[in-house]
Amino acid sequence: MELLDLSRITLEEMLLRRRGLRRQLLTREGLQKIRVAVLGGSTTNELVDLLEILLLGCGFCPVFYQSEYGRYYEDAVLEPQTIADFKPDIAYIHTCSLNIQGFPPVSCRETDFGGFVQAEVNRYRSIWTSISEAVGCQMVQNNFEPPFSAVLGNLDAVSPGGATRFINELNRCFSLEAAANPRLTLQDLFSISARVGLSHWYDRERWFSYKIAHTVEGSFAIASSLAALVRAMYGRTRKVLVLDLDNTLWGGVIGDDGPDKIVLGRETPLAEAYTAFQEYCLSLRERGVLLAACSKNDEELAEQGFSHPDSVLKLEHFSAFKANWEPKHENILEIARELSLSVDSFVFVDDNPAERSIVEAQIPSVAVPNVGNDVANYSSIIEAERYFELLSLGKEDTSRAKLYEENAQRAQLEQKFANYGEYLDSLEMTAEIGLFSSTYIERIAQLTNKSNQFNLTTRRYTLAEIEDTMSDGRHIGIYGKLADRFGDNGLVSVVLGTTEGRELHLDLWLMSCRVLKREMEIATLDCLVERAKDKGITAIVGYYLPTAKNGMVADHYNKLGFALVSKDEASGATVWSLETSNYAARSRHIKILEPVHG
Amino acid sequence: MDSLLTEVQDIFRAVFDQPDLVVVRESNAATIDGWDSLAHINLIVAIEKKFQIKLSLSELQDLKDAGDIIDLIHTKLKTKQF
Numbered sequence: 001m002e003l004l005d006l007s008r009i010t011l012e013e014m015l016l017r018r019r020g021l022r023r024q025l026l027t028r029e030g031l032q033k034i035r036v037a038v039l040g041g042s043t044t045n046e047l048v049d050l051l052e053i054l055l056l057g058c059g060f061c062p063v064f065y066q067s068e069y070g071r072y073y074e075d076a077v078l079e080p081q082t083i084a085d086f087k088p089d090i091a092y093i094h095t096c097s098l099n100i101q102g103f104p105p106v107s108c109r110e111t112d113f114g115g116f117v118q119a120e121v122n123r124y125r126s127i128w129t130s131i132s133e134a135v136g137c138q139m140v141q142n143n144f145e146p147p148f149s150a151v152l153g154n155l156d157a158v159s160p161g162g163a164t165r166f167i168n169e170l171n172r173c174f175s176l177e178a179a180a181n182p183r184l185t186l187q188d189l190f191s192i193s194a195r196v197g198l199s200h201w202y203d204r205e206r207w208f209s210y211k212i213a214h215t216v217e218g219s220f221a222i223a224s225s226l227a228a229l230v231r232a233m234y235g236r237t238r239k240v241l242v243l244d245l246d247n248t249l250w251g252g253v254i255g256d257d258g259p260d261k262i263v264l265g266r267e268t269p270l271a272e273a274y275t276a277f278q279e280y281c282l283s284l285r286e287r288g289v290l291l292a293a294c295s296k297n298d299e300e301l302a303e304q305g306f307s308h309p310d311s312v313l314k315l316e317h318f319s320a321f322k323a324n325w326e327p328k329h330e331n332i333l334e335i336a337r338e339l340s341l342s343v344d345s346f347v348f349v350d351d352n353p354a355e356r357s358i359v360e361a362q363i364p365s366v367a368v369p370n371v372g373n374d375v376a377n378y379s380s381i382i383e384a385e386r387y388f389e390l391l392s393l394g395k396e397d398t399s400r401a402k403l404y405e406e407n408a409q410r411a412q413l414e415q416k417f418a419n420y421g422e423y424l425d426s427l428e429m430t431a432e433i434g435l436f437s438s439t440y441i442e443r444i445a446q447l448t449n450k451s452n453q454f455n456l457t458t459r460r461y462t463l464a465e466i467e468d469t470m471s472d473g474r475h476i477g478i479y480g481k482l483a484d485r486f487g488d489n490g491l492v493s494v495v496l497g498t499t500e501g502r503e504l505h506l507d508l509w510l511m512s513c514r515v516l517k518r519e520m521e522i523a524t525l526d527c528l529v530e531r532a533k534d535k536g537i538t539a540i541v542g543y544y545l546p547t548a549k550n551g552m553v554a555d556h557y558n559k560l561g562f563a564l565v566s567k568d569e570a571s572g573a574t575v576w577s578l579e580t581s582n583y584a585a586r587s588r589h590i591k592i593l594e595p596v597h598g
Numbered sequence: 599m600d601s602l603l604t605e606v607q608d609i610f611r612a613v614f615d616q617p618d619l620v621v622v623r624e625s626n627a628a629t630i631d632g633w634d635s636l637a638h639i640n641l642i643v644a645i646e647k648k649f650q651i652k653l654s655l656s657e658l659q660d661l662k663d664a665g666d667i668i669d670l671i672h673t674k675l676k677t678k679q680f
Contacts (some may be wrong), residue, residue: 010646015640017616045636046643205655210635214645 006057029060037088039072041099050223080134106161113160145193161401228386235449240389245295265310278312280379288397290322329362340513406486424589427484433527434595436477455510523587623665
């Protein structure tokens, strides 16, 4: 079994053959080690078993610490050193409604209700504070599902003595806490349980027998959602939705039926369903997922589909558009080249099972959900896979599609200049380059986990680790933002070095591929050398660690004028050095602005 | 009953990841390597899924060896048909 596609394995199979699957998955190369501490209010072994398989399936090699059953509070607040010694990257506090201690009595008065809520929230606050201080890792805390029994019936959601009302209020408070604390990520157990269905969620036999609160289906839903959050933390979420056109975005075949005869709009149930799916795709685009079209069609005809008066999607919503008669997998590879994104960030949606299986076989790293051929189900099938999970909705996400649009305009402009330097000048680029600051820390951590191509060492950092480099006095961390006449590219460059005596060793140098060939790396080096000199550094040492994806920067330090120190023939890793004493600033095409934020 | 023993043996082999494991009616937690309380939960889930049955609290309590499990499955399947 060379390629193990977990999405094709049923939950039953996964449970039955878990140990064998685990053994096979562990033999895969390039797994990323992560350490996860699970602090549970119930027996968490089954959940952790499933999570382990799911994480192995998406390229992680997890190591777990599990608190004894029900000891989540004691472990976190009274004995946090045990967890700290485990050195987790993530602490997952998994409690459920059955663990709530301070339910108000059924006779509770409105005036006392808030006090009960605060007491319970404070218990969790002390857990989060203790872990933040003693361990300093990223935390995931789930909110609560509706109670197992609601003795007041519908009134349970209204009365201050109702368990349902109490849980709703706790969940509201947890959301506010998570929104205000970048180290606290909320897992929405409330919605997860609703999607599974409460009657398939709680398992009384298992609770009384083993103190497992949920059914196997429940455990699996929790594990899947947590695996998606972990993927998001490490930037392994998908970024592009590649869409077929005929019978996917509209009903009918535009080449046979004609542009005015495709099924779209509000006139029939089927037309409504296609319109609803288009609206879903558009909403994904608005939150930062790029759309691409990939259709076997005449290009001109295919484009006309988006001029249909009822088409919610317009041509400009697509960051790439391929309508031709070439095989779809080749078109997808071409789209990846155009967008400078790797195919492992792609999801391909097509109603035709033959096209799905070709793409799946030819490019296994593309996600190909089995959407069937009923448009009414496409969006829920895509959403259940949690491809596009995200931790926070930044400006970056909501304006990403626009950024790629601007890139297309820049590419057109580029063709008009004979001399590349002249082109760069015409872009009127301005950069803000400065030391890491708290304003940008989330984006910096996000970039270290997302960038694969222009990334010299591919080291991943959590938010907490980046924070530490800012305060320990041993590191120099530099970010760069780049804007031009077409728009702001945002924070695109990160360099991080550790000082050792009079040398600065570069742990990290990465850049977003959307600003390739803009000489941003030169402007960054100018600033880095300046900051290094301020600290008395005489030599900067750079490292290139090759991966399957970062071949484009093999020559990075050479191009910047570093001298080769050594090369490891087996791995291809290289070490480079640059003396700072004679360095003169080299940036010519980018105007450097002073940082706006501290 | 013999075919049930074979089916149960298949489940044990998969759950314990031991393809050559031989299960007899007398097999219990002491004779099968790795049959601890957590593996027991996995076994029960696998059996419930495979035979589409749900074991009750009292039924779960009295399982001492593979023979008990096989007998219980047998009883559950018989009552399921009516």
